[in-house]
Amino acid sequence: MADEKLPVEKKIGAYICKGCGLGERLEGAQLSMIAEREAKANVVREHDFLCSEDGVKMIQDDIDNEGVNRIAICACSRRAKTDAFNFEGVAIARGNLREGVIWARPDTDEARETTEEMAADYVRMAVWEVKFMTPPSSNPEAKCTPDILVVGGGVSGLTAALEAARAGYPVTVVEKSGHLGGHVADSWKRIPDRAPYTDPVDTGLDELIAACEAHDKITIHLNAKLTKTAGAPGQFQADISVESGPTVTASFGAIVQASGYDDYDANQLPDLGYGKSPDVVTQQELEALARAADGGAIKRPSDGKEVKSVAFVQCAGQRSEKEGQLPYCSGHCCMTSIKQAMYFKDQNPDIDTNILYRDLRTPGSGGEDFYRSGQDKEVTFTKACVDGVEAAGDGLHVKFKDLILDEDSEEVVDLVVLAVGQVPNSGVDIDAVAIEEEEEEGEAGEEGASPANEVHVSVESILNLDYRQGPDLPQLVYGFPDSHFICFPYETRRTGIYASGPVRRPMDIVSAREDATGAALKAIQAVENAAKGRAAHPRSGDLSYPSFRKEGCTQCKRCTVECPFGAINEDEERYPVFNESRCRRCGTCMGACPVRVISFDNYSVDSVGQALKNIDIPDEFEEKPRILVLACENDAYPALDMAGMNKIEYSAFARIIPVRCLGSVNLIWITDALNSGYDGVILMGCQKGENYQCHFVRGSEIAHQRMSKVDDTLQSLSLEPERVATYEIAITDIQRAPQLINDMAETIEKIGMSPFKF
Amino acid sequence: MSDMSSAVVEKYHNDFLKEVEANVEEGEWVRMCMQCGVCSGSCPLGPHWAHPPQEIFMMIRAGKREEVLTSDSMWMCTSCYNCIVRCPRGLPITHIMHGLAHYAHVLDLAPKNQPTRRFSKMFWDNITKNGRANELKLGLSLYFKDGFGPGVKEALKNKALGQAMMKTKRMNPMEFFGGHGVKDKSGLHAMLEKAREIEEAKLKRPAN
Structure with missing residues (x-):
C-alpha cells in the first residue's frame, strides 16, 4: 500500500508566528535562523498574526506556488486554531510556542534565556517531526456496504433497525428465537416516558414490530444465528444460519449487537422462598400473571385466589456481596416494582402493596414523578432489609428488618415478587477464555475455579467473530461489553460493532429505545467513515492508518495481542494483517513493535524520535537539564495547555511531545532520549484499570506495564530509576501536571545531571 | 368509640x-x-x-x-x-x-398526663365555658395543676408580677368570680355540642 504513493520531494515550510505576545517575548529572527540553518527548513517565514486570513493565505500560497508539502507551524498549541491551520494534502506539525512556552514561563529577565531556549527547541522539534511525516491519505482499498446488521429482535434491536432504516440504510435483523420483542413480548405494560408520568402505559411493542415488518429496508430472520462474522467496518461478512434452513452470507457495513439479557436465576435465592412456593415470583413472571389477568384481578399461581396483598422484594440477589449473586444494581427494578404495584392498585385500590427497598432509585426525568404517583396510589414503601420469605398457612411470611423503625418485622401477604437483576447476554468472555487456555497449558482446568461474583449465563458465542482475539465483544466488568461510559457510551472495543440495550448495561424499555437510537447513529457513522477510509472514533476523520514493513517483521505477534480493538489478524505465515477500518489509530501496535516496523503516515517512531533527538542538549556543566515529557494528547496534553492558559509556570527544561496514546510510546524513544542526554523522562497517560479513562481503553495500562520493565534499560545504562516516571493524569490535573514536571526537575537537581551528554 | x-x-x-x-x-x-x-x-x-x-x-x-x-x-x-x-x-x-x-x-x-395535652384541655374548658378566655382562671389553674401546695408556691413566686398587672389594670381579680363572657352562653354551648356531634359522625371506623 505504501509504495502506491508516488515519492514526492519533501519541501518543508516553517512558519513562525509573532502574535499573541510571541513577538514581544521571543526573538523571531533567531527562531527563523534555527529553522533554516539547523533544522533545514526550505521556506521559513515570520508573520505577525499567522492565523489571520493573511497569514493562512501566506502558507497556502507557499503550498500552491513553492511546492511546500510539509508545514511546521510554530505558534500556538496544536489544539488551538485547528480550523485556520487546516491545509489539504500536506503534513502539518505544530510547535507549541504559546501555551507551551511563553504562557508557561514568567516574563522576567532571568527567565528570558531559558524561555528562548525552550522556544528554539520547539521550533527544531516541529521541523524535524514534519520532516519524517507523509501527507496522510486514505487507503485506496477502502470500500463500504451501507447495510447494517442488528443482532437481536427485542425492543432495542428493533428500535435500532427502524431508526437506521428510516435514515435510509438497509437493515437485517437476526433473532435467535421464533418471535420478535424479547422479554417485552411477555410484558403487560411499561414505565411511562411522557408527562405526567403517573400510570403504566402500553409497551408499544406491537406498533414497533408492525413498523419494522412493514418497512421495505428491513429484513428479519427469525430462529437465526450468526455462525460467522468476519471482516471489518464497511465490509463485514456475516453467515446467517436459519434453523433448519439455509445459511446465507451477507455483507454489512456495521453491526448493532442488541442481544439483551437473561433474568438472574431466582432458583439461587431459596431464602427468599423462590422454588418453595409458587406464589413467590420474579418481576418477569408477574408480567405474565398481569397479562393473564388482562386488566382484571391478578390471581396467585398456587390456588388461583385473587391477590389481596403483595410484597415486592427489591435487590433480590443483586447489589450483593454474596458469592454467585450480582454485585451491581440493575437500575430499572425500583421503577418496575412501582409499575407492577400499580397493576394491583389501579385494579383495586384496597389491595395492599408493599415495596421493600434498601435504596430506592428512580432514574430518569420522570422517575421522581412516577415514584410520587406510586405513593399517591397508596403503595407502601418500606426501607428494609429482607431476611427471608416463608410459606406458612394461607400466606407468605416476609421477614425483614425495618430500617427506619430499626426493628425486626413481618408481613403476611398473598404474593411475593422478587426484583432479580439483569445478566447480560454478551456471549463468550474472551479474556476468561484466554486465561483458561493459559491455565490448561499447565494443568487440566477444574470446575468451580471461576471467581466469586462471576455469573455465567450464556457461553454460546453471539457474533462468532473471525477475529484473532476471540469470537465476541471484550467485556469490561460483570459481563457487560465495555465502553468508555462517560465520553463514548455506545462504543465497544470492536470498531463498527455497537452494543445497545441491556447487553450494554442494565436498563428498562425506555432507556433501551434511547440506547438503540444512539447505537444506530454510531453504526451509520461507522459506515460513512469506512466508506471514506477515515477513522471512526475517537480520532474521527483521521485518514492515516498503520502500515508495516514486512521485511523487518519477526512475527512476534505482540501487535496482534496488544491491539485493544482486535484490529490486527494474522495471515497464514503469521504476519500481521491490519484491518484499518477496525483501527482506532491509537498506535498501540507501534508502541508494541520491538523491531519498529509499524508506522502511520503522520505519526511514526521516526517522527517523534527525530523530534526528541534533535533538540539542543547543553553540556553537563551548564546545569541546564532536559526533561522529555510524552503526554497523551487526549487528557495530559490539554491539561498542560490549560496550565499555560492559567499561567501556571513549570520548568523551562521540559520538552513536551504529544502522543496519540501512551500505548503508542515505543521504548526506543525512552532509550533514545536517555542516550541523547535527557536527564529525565515523564510519561503522562490517562487513568488505567477498571475505571479507565484511556480513550483507547488499554493503551495507558499497556504503557504502564511496559514501563515497569524500563528499569533494566536504566540499569544497563547505569542510570537512576528516578529518571523515568509514568503518571496517570486527568484532564483536570491543571495544577498537578506542571507540578510533576517541577518535581522531576527537583529530583534531577538532587541526583545530578545525566552523564550521557555529548 | x-x-x-x-x-x-x-x-x-x-x-x-x-x-x-x-x-x-x-x-x-x-x-x-x-x-x-x-x-x-x-x-x-x-x-x-x-x-x-x-x-x-x-x-x-x-x-x-x-x-x-x-x-x-x-x-x-x-x-x-x-x-x-x-x-x-x-x-x-x-x-x-x-x-x-x-x-x-x-x-x-x-x-393522660402529657403536659401539652393537659394545658390544651384546660384552655379549651376555660374558653368554652363563657365564650371568652378567662386569663386569671387559666393562669391559676395552670399554677394549681399539680395540687394545692405547689400551686400556692408557684402563685407566691409570681406575686410581684400579679400585683403589678393589677395596678396597671391588666388583670381584674373580680374575674375569679365567674368572669366576663358572650351574651348567649347556652347558644354557644349548643353550637359546640352540635359541632362535636358532626365531627364524631364523620369519624370513619377502621376496616376491621
Whole structure:
C-alpha cells in the first residue's frame, strides 16, 4: 500500500508566528535562523498574526506556488486554531510556542534565556517531526456496504433497525428465537416516558414490530444465528444460519449487537422462598400473571385466589456481596416494582402493596414523578432489609428488618415478587477464555475455579467473530461489553460493532429505545467513515492508518495481542494483517513493535524520535537539564495547555511531545532520549484499570506495564530509576501536571545531571 | 368509640393509613412521605421526641396504630414550622402532628398526663365555658395543676408580677368570680355540642 504513493520531494515550510505576545517575548529572527540553518527548513517565514486570513493565505500560497508539502507551524498549541491551520494534502506539525512556552514561563529577565531556549527547541522539534511525516491519505482499498446488521429482535434491536432504516440504510435483523420483542413480548405494560408520568402505559411493542415488518429496508430472520462474522467496518461478512434452513452470507457495513439479557436465576435465592412456593415470583413472571389477568384481578399461581396483598422484594440477589449473586444494581427494578404495584392498585385500590427497598432509585426525568404517583396510589414503601420469605398457612411470611423503625418485622401477604437483576447476554468472555487456555497449558482446568461474583449465563458465542482475539465483544466488568461510559457510551472495543440495550448495561424499555437510537447513529457513522477510509472514533476523520514493513517483521505477534480493538489478524505465515477500518489509530501496535516496523503516515517512531533527538542538549556543566515529557494528547496534553492558559509556570527544561496514546510510546524513544542526554523522562497517560479513562481503553495500562520493565534499560545504562516516571493524569490535573514536571526537575537537581551528554 | 380505641390493624397494610387519611387533619399527606428525614433533622425539639415525624409516618404505614396514637411525640410539636418549610415533598407536617394529637385525644388514647395535652384541655374548658378566655382562671389553674401546695408556691413566686398587672389594670381579680363572657352562653354551648356531634359522625371506623 505504501509504495502506491508516488515519492514526492519533501519541501518543508516553517512558519513562525509573532502574535499573541510571541513577538514581544521571543526573538523571531533567531527562531527563523534555527529553522533554516539547523533544522533545514526550505521556506521559513515570520508573520505577525499567522492565523489571520493573511497569514493562512501566506502558507497556502507557499503550498500552491513553492511546492511546500510539509508545514511546521510554530505558534500556538496544536489544539488551538485547528480550523485556520487546516491545509489539504500536506503534513502539518505544530510547535507549541504559546501555551507551551511563553504562557508557561514568567516574563522576567532571568527567565528570558531559558524561555528562548525552550522556544528554539520547539521550533527544531516541529521541523524535524514534519520532516519524517507523509501527507496522510486514505487507503485506496477502502470500500463500504451501507447495510447494517442488528443482532437481536427485542425492543432495542428493533428500535435500532427502524431508526437506521428510516435514515435510509438497509437493515437485517437476526433473532435467535421464533418471535420478535424479547422479554417485552411477555410484558403487560411499561414505565411511562411522557408527562405526567403517573400510570403504566402500553409497551408499544406491537406498533414497533408492525413498523419494522412493514418497512421495505428491513429484513428479519427469525430462529437465526450468526455462525460467522468476519471482516471489518464497511465490509463485514456475516453467515446467517436459519434453523433448519439455509445459511446465507451477507455483507454489512456495521453491526448493532442488541442481544439483551437473561433474568438472574431466582432458583439461587431459596431464602427468599423462590422454588418453595409458587406464589413467590420474579418481576418477569408477574408480567405474565398481569397479562393473564388482562386488566382484571391478578390471581396467585398456587390456588388461583385473587391477590389481596403483595410484597415486592427489591435487590433480590443483586447489589450483593454474596458469592454467585450480582454485585451491581440493575437500575430499572425500583421503577418496575412501582409499575407492577400499580397493576394491583389501579385494579383495586384496597389491595395492599408493599415495596421493600434498601435504596430506592428512580432514574430518569420522570422517575421522581412516577415514584410520587406510586405513593399517591397508596403503595407502601418500606426501607428494609429482607431476611427471608416463608410459606406458612394461607400466606407468605416476609421477614425483614425495618430500617427506619430499626426493628425486626413481618408481613403476611398473598404474593411475593422478587426484583432479580439483569445478566447480560454478551456471549463468550474472551479474556476468561484466554486465561483458561493459559491455565490448561499447565494443568487440566477444574470446575468451580471461576471467581466469586462471576455469573455465567450464556457461553454460546453471539457474533462468532473471525477475529484473532476471540469470537465476541471484550467485556469490561460483570459481563457487560465495555465502553468508555462517560465520553463514548455506545462504543465497544470492536470498531463498527455497537452494543445497545441491556447487553450494554442494565436498563428498562425506555432507556433501551434511547440506547438503540444512539447505537444506530454510531453504526451509520461507522459506515460513512469506512466508506471514506477515515477513522471512526475517537480520532474521527483521521485518514492515516498503520502500515508495516514486512521485511523487518519477526512475527512476534505482540501487535496482534496488544491491539485493544482486535484490529490486527494474522495471515497464514503469521504476519500481521491490519484491518484499518477496525483501527482506532491509537498506535498501540507501534508502541508494541520491538523491531519498529509499524508506522502511520503522520505519526511514526521516526517522527517523534527525530523530534526528541534533535533538540539542543547543553553540556553537563551548564546545569541546564532536559526533561522529555510524552503526554497523551487526549487528557495530559490539554491539561498542560490549560496550565499555560492559567499561567501556571513549570520548568523551562521540559520538552513536551504529544502522543496519540501512551500505548503508542515505543521504548526506543525512552532509550533514545536517555542516550541523547535527557536527564529525565515523564510519561503522562490517562487513568488505567477498571475505571479507565484511556480513550483507547488499554493503551495507558499497556504503557504502564511496559514501563515497569524500563528499569533494566536504566540499569544497563547505569542510570537512576528516578529518571523515568509514568503518571496517570486527568484532564483536570491543571495544577498537578506542571507540578510533576517541577518535581522531576527537583529530583534531577538532587541526583545530578545525566552523564550521557555529548 | 370504644371499638375504635382498640381496633386491630394488619401490619404494613393500608388499614391504619386509610384510617389516618379519613380521620386526621391533612392525614392524606402521610402516604407522600419519602422518608428523607429532613423533618426529623430540622425539628428543634427532635432529640426529645420518642418518634420524630419521619418515624411517625413510617409507623402509620407499618400499621403501628397503638404506638402512634398513645405516643406523646406529636404533643411535643411547638409549631415552629421548620419541617413544613423544609419538607421536599411539601407535607404540612406541623398540621399533621396536631391532627394526629387531636385524633388520639378524641379516641382518648393520648397520654393522660402529657403536659401539652393537659394545658390544651384546660384552655379549651376555660374558653368554652363563657365564650371568652378567662386569663386569671387559666393562669391559676395552670399554677394549681399539680395540687394545692405547689400551686400556692408557684402563685407566691409570681406575686410581684400579679400585683403589678393589677395596678396597671391588666388583670381584674373580680374575674375569679365567674368572669366576663358572650351574651348567649347556652347558644354557644349548643353550637359546640352540635359541632362535636358532626365531627364524631364523620369519624370513619377502621376496616376491621
